[in-house]
Amino acid sequence: MNTLSDKLLGGKQGAVGLAILALMLFVVFPLWLDLFRLGLLGKYVTYAFVAISLVLLWGNGGILSLGQGMFFGLGGYCMAMFLKLEASDPVSTKIQTTPGIPDFMDWNQLTEIPFFWQPFKSLPLTLILVLLVPTLLAFIIGYAMFKRRVGGVYFAIITQAIALILSILIVGQQGYTGGVNGITDLKTLLGWDIRTDSAKYILYFTNAGLLIACMLLARYILTSKFGMLLLAMRDKEERVRFSGYDVSNFKIFIFCVAAMISAIGGAMFTLQIGFMSPSFVGIVPSIEMVIFAAVGGRMSLIGAVYGTLLVNFGKTMFSETFPELWLFLMGGLFIAVVMFFPDGLAGIYEKYAKQFKVNELVSSYLAKSGKKVAKLIGEKA
Amino acid sequence: MFGYTMEEVGNIVVMQGFSGLSLFSVLLLMALGLAIIFGQMGVINMAHGEFMTVGAYTTVFMSKLAVKYEIVDSYFIFAIIAAFILAFFIGYFIEYLLIRHLYKRPLDTLLATWGLSLVMQQIFRSTFGAKEVSAELPEWLLGSFKPTPDIDIPINGVFVMVLALIVTVGVYLFMFRSRGGLRIRATMQNRIMAGAVGINTQKVDRLTFALGCGIAGVAGAAFTTISSTGPTTGSLYIVDSFMVVVFGGAASLMGTIASAFGIAQAQSILQFFMTSSMGKVSTLMTIVIILMMRPEGLFASKVRK
Numbered sequence: 001m002n003t004l005s006d007k008l009l010g011g012k013q014g015a016v017g018l019a020i021l022a023l024m025l026f027v028v029f030p031l032w033l034d035l036f037r038l039g040l041l042g043k044y045v046t047y048a049f050v051a052i053s054l055v056l057l058w059g060n061g062g063i064l065s066l067g068q069g070m071f072f073g074l075g076g077y078c079m080a081m082f083l084k085l086e087a088s089d090p091v092s093t094k095i096q097t098t099p100g101i102p103d104f105m106d107w108n109q110l111t112e113i114p115f116f117w118q119p120f121k122s123l124p125l126t127l128i129l130v131l132l133v134p135t136l137l138a139f140i141i142g143y144a145m146f147k148r149r150v151g152g153v154y155f156a157i158i159t160q161a162i163a164l165i166l167s168i169l170i171v172g173q174q175g176y177t178g179g180v181n182g183i184t185d186l187k188t189l190l191g192w193d194i195r196t197d198s199a200k201y202i203l204y205f206t207n208a209g210l211l212i213a214c215m216l217l218a219r220y221i222l223t224s225k226f227g228m229l230l231l232a233m234r235d236k237e238e239r240v241r242f243s244g245y246d247v248s249n250f251k252i253f254i255f256c257v258a259a260m261i262s263a264i265g266g267a268m269f270t271l272q273i274g275f276m277s278p279s280f281v282g283i284v285p286s287i288e289m290v291i292f293a294a295v296g297g298r299m300s301l302i303g304a305v306y307g308t309l310l311v312n313f314g315k316t317m318f319s320e321t322f323p324e325l326w327l328f329l330m331g332g333l334f335i336a337v338v339m340f341f342p343d344g345l346a347g348i349y350e351k352y353a354k355q356f357k358v359n360e361l362v363s364s365y366l367a368k369s370g371k372k373v374a375k376l377i378g379e380k381a
Numbered sequence: 382m383f384g385y386t387m388e389e390v391g392n393i394v395v396m397q398g399f400s401g402l403s404l405f406s407v408l409l410l411m412a413l414g415l416a417i418i419f420g421q422m423g424v425i426n427m428a429h430g431e432f433m434t435v436g437a438y439t440t441v442f443m444s445k446l447a448v449k450y451e452i453v454d455s456y457f458i459f460a461i462i463a464a465f466i467l468a469f470f471i472g473y474f475i476e477y478l479l480i481r482h483l484y485k486r487p488l489d490t491l492l493a494t495w496g497l498s499l500v501m502q503q504i505f506r507s508t509f510g511a512k513e514v515s516a517e518l519p520e521w522l523l524g525s526f527k528p529t530p531d532i533d534i535p536i537n538g539v540f541v542m543v544l545a546l547i548v549t550v551g552v553y554l555f556m557f558r559s560r561g562g563l564r565i566r567a568t569m570q571n572r573i574m575a576g577a578v579g580i581n582t583q584k585v586d587r588l589t590f591a592l593g594c595g596i597a598g599v600a601g602a603a604f605t606t607i608s609s610t611g612p613t614t615g616s617l618y619i620v621d622s623f624m625v626v627v628f629g630g631a632a633s634l635m636g637t638i639a640s641a642f643g644i645a646q647a648q649s650i651l652q653f654f655m656t657s658s659m660g661k662v663s664t665l666m667t668i669v670i671i672l673m674m675r676p677e678g679l680f681a682s683k684v685r686k
Binding site for chain 2: 144169294324330
């Protein structure tokens with residue numbers, strides 16, 4: 001049991017970091033921010049799913065996927081299709097030529113719901129598909145590429161092309177996908193209104209909980225033997241292969257896991273923001289998400305989450321006040337991180353934390369307060 | 382076939398084929414630069430499209446000057462040269478500042494040059510405005526000639542194609558028939574040996590990168606004859622040009638030409654019979670599937686790595 005918890009939390013240091021993050025997400029932010037800002041934060045947290053998937057895939061596996069946005073988008077679209085079908089019941093769409101189908105289908109002269117929308121009538125099936133569709137796509141791409149030992153740069157370029165294909169396809173097939181506007185006007189989940197204040201809080205907390213759960217899963221993968229192999233593959237792929245491991249299978253597996261984690265983020269995005277559009281699928285969002293992970297630290301799960309939140313808060317603040325400057329800053333940040341801080345915020349923290357012995361301080365403080373808490377509980381009991 | 386008579390289909394194929402040829406020429410010029418930078422040096426230059434935009438804006442700027450001094454008929458040649466030189470020097474500078482620190486980390490070059498492309502796009506937007514601008518074309522580039530009453534071939538397309546062919550031959554001669562090209566190939570094949578026989582490999586790197594950027598500048602000049610230029614023009618072509626280079630086999634000049642031709646033709650003919658987005662999707666999809674089956678590209682050099 002002890003070893004399992006060690007593996008999940010990544011030792012004392014990892015546990016402390018995770019606890020602080022959880023404290024921020026569950027207590028500090030909800031108390032500090034108003035509902036509007038909290039909604040924004042919720043949106044950023046959904047991007048953090050993609051960032052941690054990139055930590056697994058890119059930081060530890062050395063596989064740079066420039067198509068994580070497409071898994072995020074697919075997860076989001078699966079969720080949005082379910083919500084859209086629920087929002088377009090015959091009563092509320094009775095002014096359409098064909099009542100009971102989503103509005104954009106009606107505008108595009110469709111008279112019935114296309115076959116691939118049918119499974120999204122049921123919630124359990126939708127939830128399965130949210131996870132399954134992106135994972136399956138990742139499996140197909142991964143199988144085709146890694147079995148032929150395509151990696152590195154080529155993999156990055158081809159995933160980018162696939163992301164481009166998917167976004168053009170979604171924009172082009174307006175009648176089936178809602179086109180460039182995406183799927184909008186989502187209202188209820190099984191009759192539960194997702195636009196009320198209380199629903200927003202519930203969704204925010206669910207989202208944060210899922211993020212922590214995904215981080216635990218990722219931590220478990222990284223601290224297991226598989227995580228060691230992943231690192232080994234990144235640094236000396238040939239050597240791992242000659243030791244008798246099937247490198248391609250490991251790569252396919254981690255690519256699928258990363259796709260699934262991104263898809264959860266996408267589905268939560270749709271639920272919280274109430275729409276999904278192709279602007280989250282294409283090349284630009286996919287690369288931006290790589291920026292988040294790079295700024296936070298490509299090797300650190302916790303760093304990637306902070307990186308995502310910081311970059312996005314920066315983006316919101318700057319693009320409100322100096323929209324002109326934002327692209328300079330974003331581009332400059334990117335160049336600077338890559339050139340001078342390849343390990344991102346987490347790397348900087350590690351460097352200075354060692355100097356000032358922050359970790360010892362924090363853990364000794366926590367140990368003390370832990371004893372106090374234990375005493376308190378003991379007294380009450 | 383789709384409700385057209387055979388003769389009409391023939392005409393459409395010829396005309397779309399020619400419009401594909403202008404796309405082919407721009408793609409080829411873009412891909413030639415990229416084939417040098419990516420295929421030879423292994424640097425993933427995501428800002429390559431922005432170097433094309435540099436060339437395009439240079440041409441537009443020159444055309445404004447030409448209108449002022451009333452030399453519209455002859456400025457275009459100078460515009461091409463200016464586009465090359467400007468893109469060349471910016472490339473030289475960028476290599477010195479940025480790229481040379483990242484040769485050992487190819488994936489990081491990708492990210493850094495993406496950052497660079499964002500910065501360059503914003504510079505274009507702040508300097509030239511977000512609106513698209515177009516060059517004043519000389520009289521002899523406008524219009525079209527008609528071999529039969531139904532076929533209509535724009536002259537600017539033919540011009541761009543001739544330009545692309547001249548540049549291709551130039552690149553071939555430079556790379557395979559000159560001392561400079563010999564130095565580049567020697568450095569890229571075996572850096573240590575090249576250094577040992579007295580080649581200044583760092584200088585070669587810088588010039589190679591700059592040359593690739595310069596060719597992208599020429600692509601931009603060619604681009605102004607067929608379309609207008611905006612800050613994000615280059616980024617629309619970047620994925621296509623990468624696909625051209627990868628599909629053709631990264632180190633092969635013939636492969637680059639063949640795949641640029643194939644991709645451009647497929648796109649422009651399919652776009653007539655399907656919607657434009659579906660034409661693009663099916664072309665890209667086919668390339669991706671072929672690349673999955675044959676990752677080394679069409680004309681891979683048979684070298685063991």
